Amino acid sequence: MKLLLLSNSASPGLRYLEHALPLVGRDLKPGQKVVFIPFAGLTQSWDSYTDKVREAFRDLQLEIVGAHTLSDPQRAIAAADAIMVGGGNTFNLLKECRARGLLQPIAEAVKTDTLYVGWSAGSNLACPTIRTTNDMPVVDPGGFDALNLFPRQINPHFTNALPTGHQGETREQRIRELLVLSPELEVIGLPEGNWIEMNGDQAYAYGPHPTLLFKAGEEAVTLPAGEPLL
Numbered sequence: 001m002k003l004l005l006l007s008n009s010a011s012p013g014l015r016y017l018e019h020a021l022p023l024v025g026r027d028l029k030p031g032q033k034v035v036f037i038p039f040a041g042l043t044q045s046w047d048s049y050t051d052k053v054r055e056a057f058r059d060l061q062l063e064i065v066g067a068h069t070l071s072d073p074q075r076a077i078a079a080a081d082a083i084m085v086g087g088g089n090t091f092n093l094l095k096e097c098r099a100r101g102l103l104q105p106i107a108e109a110v111k112t113d114t115l116y117v118g119w120s121a122g123s124n125l126a127c128p129t130i131r132t133t134n135d136m137p138v139v140d141p142g143g144f145d146a147l148n149l150f151p152r153q154i155n156p157h158f159t160n161a162l163p164t165g166h167q168g169e170t171r172e173q174r175i176r177e178l179l180v181l182s183p184e185l186e187v188i189g190l191p192e193g194n195w196i197e198m199n200g201d202q203a204y205a206y207g208p209h210p211t212l213l214f215k216a217g218e219e220a221v222t223l224p225a226g227e228p229l230l
Helices: 018-027 046-056 073-079 090-099 103-111 121-125 171-181
Strands: 002-006 033-037 063-066 082-085 115-119 153-156 186-190 195-199 202-206 211-215 221-223
Touching: 002 018, 002 121, 018 046, 018 115, 018 195, 033 046, 033 073, 046 063, 073 103, 082 103, 082 121, 090 103, 090 121, 103 115, 115 121, 121 153, 153 171, 171 186, 171 211, 186 195
Parallel strands: 002 115, 033 063, 033 082, 082 115, 153 186
Antiparallel strands: 002 195, 186 211, 195 202, 211 221
16 A cells, blocks of 8 residues: 555645645656545535646646546546545545445555545545544534544644643643543644655654654654654
């Protein structure tokens, strides 16, 4: 399996997905076929979301098609060179993928060498469940189980910063709440600008900021960039 799991799509001073261009360009060649899953998008149409991603990867000359436009998306997913899953609302993403019968085809394609590229909600979808998303549950996805391609939970956009005067919990406190209820889980706090690459049964974290690993009853551990996570 090859997975590229990004914390975010936009970084300060860079164009949309610009930081992902060299990473995607290593694995995909001009003319290769990509199915884009736009269902996390709620404040933009799925057509415009797909166009935005096409423009972001224009220099790579990929054939990117939105899953919502396909008469047989399962077949297209099986034939694709890559599957891209965009950010937005993770609950709606999972709901639509489940309702359209896409979860199993995506998982099967990735397990047979189709590249998976996800950002934000798309990274959550690659985990065993979506329980570490930051999103509001605006819809009922019919269960939290996701693709289970990456064996740990990811919390994208991870930060422990709180605005001055804010009285709510930090992100780490929210993760600790989950670990009280499900101590068997391990959660990776993936800051914006960072990403995870998985190739076969090995995974590595990269980026300019510390990536953290949370386990129940233990202090957070910083994961060194470029060292195996699994």
